[in-house]
Amino acid sequence: MSYDDDNIFAKILRGEIPYNKIYEDDFILSFHDINPQKKIHALVIPKGKYIDLDDFSLNASSEEMVGLIKGINIVAKKLGISTDLGKGYRALTNVNDDGGQEVPHLHFHLFGGEKVGKMVA
Template identity: 50%
Template structure:
């Protein structure tokens, strides 16, 4: 169910549970600020999720409350994952949904990295 980005952080969300080691994930990268792993329901041949380790509901929440080291670390992690997976030359798409209208389903900031084929237009018209 989509969430309202203004809601408080829910410690029982699936990404919080992955971060605590309660649920498995197929990790591709991890550091002090971020965790990147394969999506369990991929929407492209390659579909990676990158999440900050802190309890942030959305991009807006993260940009308002995270400290500079967390912000830099998370953004660097997204770029590093794309480079390490060889996605820069062929291209890839980043997507971060925020709130109800965007259909955000998990109340933890996450960036989708889509790649592995030509992805077509951003939105269906």
């Protein structure tokens, strides 16, 4: 599968669709989910054109990989859900159709602000 430049996150990265930004740096963009599933529900996306975690792990530079992981931590701190504050959160990414991925651009959901619950019921 090749990267789809018309996916919603590609459009957000190009500034074609409005979003409620939390944080941005050279590697990631983070914003609030428009349909939150928990009290706090944010998205963290790499700025590079990566379809999913497998694509990212095979093709991203080491600098991009570090930038994404550190970016997730920065966003958690900004949202007040990091372990530094005695809190916690869930970072979740879905891979391909069988994994429940809906948008073909790698993205992590950060859930927090309340007990997130069991992973699978």
